[in-house]
Amino acid sequence: MHSGKGHIDETYIHSDRAARLLCNPNLIPAPGQYLLAHAATTPDAPLPHPIFKAASHAAGFYTAHPLPTTWTPGTLLTLRGPLGHGFTLPPAARHIALVAFGNTCSRLLALLEPALAQNAAVTLLTSAPPSGLSPTLEILPLASLSKLLSWADYLAIDLPRAALQAVFTQYPALIHNDYATEFLVETPLPCGGMADCGACAIRTKNTTRLACRNGPVFPAQAFLK
Ligand code: FES
Structure with missing residues (x-):
């Protein structure tokens, strides 16, 4: 740091x-x-x-x-x-899905350069694609997520903390799967772990974790019950 x-x-x-x-x-x-x-x-x-x-x-x-x-x-x-902990892009991943449930896909796009460097095909799922996106990206609506699950070998998902349970309920395969999935959980990050303020607390598996320190990117396994 x-x-x-x-x-x-x-x-x-x-x-x-x-x-x-x-x-x-x-x-x-x-x-x-x-x-x-x-x-x-x-x-x-x-x-x-x-x-x-x-x-x-x-x-x-x-x-x-x-x-x-x-x-x-x-x-x-x-x-x-x-x-914090960022994404861990598997070197062998060749079919990468970036899934933005929140207001922006911007944070996920940082993965585009390393993904293309390992010759991966990248699909972005978002309800609000901004202009100027790379022509190397395939862009699909969020409604295509279920179909895409059989194609992707790595998923990076950006979502607000409040949406976690609803997303897990709608797409249980996101945390019960054999491929790599990571979640960038959007929370307030006021102290960055310096003051243990707890504003970024997230309930995972059997415990509570701090997004500022243990995340904000969490592997799917962190949410398995
Ligand atoms: S931001 Fe304060 S404990 Fe995480």
Whole structure:
């Protein structure tokens, strides 16, 4: 874990990425990991904002949605991270499904570059595809998920904490399967594990885990009863 400075270089609205952030290489999170950031203009803001990677850039990285609307080009940030456990893309995976149940598929798109580097076919399932997505992606509606389960050998799923049980009920195969499935669970991450605030607590298997420290990416096995 490192700390340092960065700044917003450019922002985007109708795009799969929220901004270009320039920072030192040691601060760049892996797919599914996060940084905690404070804007230098609001050093007294009570809570930092978690920043996830959407794509690579030579001088930093492209951030995923959402970011605070007050962060405009030139905004200086104090950064801490990378934090948490990210995705573990199986090297042998050749049929990869990225499934966005939440408001954005942006965090999942950080997996696109490593997936293509291992010659995998990638399908994105989302109800709201942003513009500018890579033409290498096949894009399908969420309703196609059941059919896709027999095709995929790795699934990365982004969903809000409140949707966990409903998704498991609707798609029990997601946690009872022979292929690799990981869940990026969206929760508040106010302290990043520094204060044990408990705001990110998630009920898994027989215990409660902290998304900030034990996640925010969890393997399917963590939710098996
Ligand atoms: S964010 Fe505070 S314990 Fe996880």
